[in-house]
Amino acid sequence: MIDLHCHILPDVDDGPSDLxxxxxxxxxxxxxxxxxxxxxPHVPYSGLDRAQIAARVAAFQEEIDRAGIDLRLYVGADAATSIGAEALAAHPLHDGPYQLIEFPHTHLPADAGELVFELLNRGRVPIITHPERNPSVLRSPDLIxxxxxxxxxxxITAESLTGGFGPESRACGRHLLRNGWVHLLASDGHSADxxxxxxxxxxxxxGRVIGKAAALKLVVDNPAKILAGEGL
Incomplete structure (x- = not known):
């Protein structure tokens, strides 16, 4: 499987505090x-730019390899939409056109559609992170x-589907799945526990909601295409 949203870098924002x-x-x-x-890592809250994130990823990959763990890292960012389209465009997933964008935790801005349009015009494909946990989407899921x-x-966050973020996010995540509005399942992991x-x-x-084959695409086929810069 492939996880395209994880706060795994040591001593960076709210991920693990040490190696x-x-x-x-x-x-x-x-x-x-x-x-x-x-x-x-969170952008801008981590304080890291693209080059600094890439350097941290390379250094941690060496530690992973030294520890004999079968895990390949890729460079990305969980970028806040508040920084605007131009700054967002500097933080792709790997080297392709896709990128994670995070709307405010409190609401979905009225200009969300305009931001999507502007990013697409810049050659970027925005991936909205964990909308099933956003209050605006919980009230009106069809906004997504x-x-x-x-x-x-x-x-959407894997743990949302299992109830880890409460019954409302669980129900919303399943609603988005049933409507075909979910392209990736990711962990948004922050620690080992x-x-x-x-x-x-x-x-x-x-798999119970949309079938096993369709579910597997969310953690295998689609993320692989995104890393390769291919269309879904």
Whole structure:
């Protein structure tokens, strides 16, 4: 499996505080069947630019290899939409046209559709992170359908589907799945224990909602195409 949203870098924003914690996350991910993972620190809150993130990823990959863990890292960012389209465009997933964008945790801005349009015009394909946890989407899930129709992709958190973020997010995530508005399942992992990098449990739930084959696309086929810069 491939996890394209994970806060695994040591001593970066609200991920693991040290190398030991980061390696513990890597072991959890590999044990769950995740063998490719995008390290996606918060931007701008991590204080890191693209080059600094890439350097941190390369250094941590060396530690992962030294520890004998079967996990390949990719460069990404969980970028806040508040920085605007121009700054967002500097933080792709790997080297392709796709990128994670994070709307405010409190609401979905009225100009969300305009931002999607502007990013697409810049040659970027925005992937909206965890909308099933956003209060505006919880009240009006069909807002996500409008953004998908405009060209955005959607990533939901695996733990949302298992109830880890409460019954409302669980129900919303399943609603988005049933409507075909979900393109990725990711862990949004932050530690080996609290919000671990685990996809298998959410994958099982997704399989019950949309079927096993369709669910597998969210953690295998689609993320592989995104890393390759191919269309979904």
């Amino acid at each position: 030991e914690g980061a390696l513990a996350m890597a072991r959890v991910a590999a044990a769950d069947g995740i063998h490719k993972l995008a390290a996606t 359908g409008e953004l998908v129709a405009a060209g955005a992709l959607v990533q 609290w919000r671990p990098p685990v996809l298998s449990k959410g994958l099982k739930v997704a």
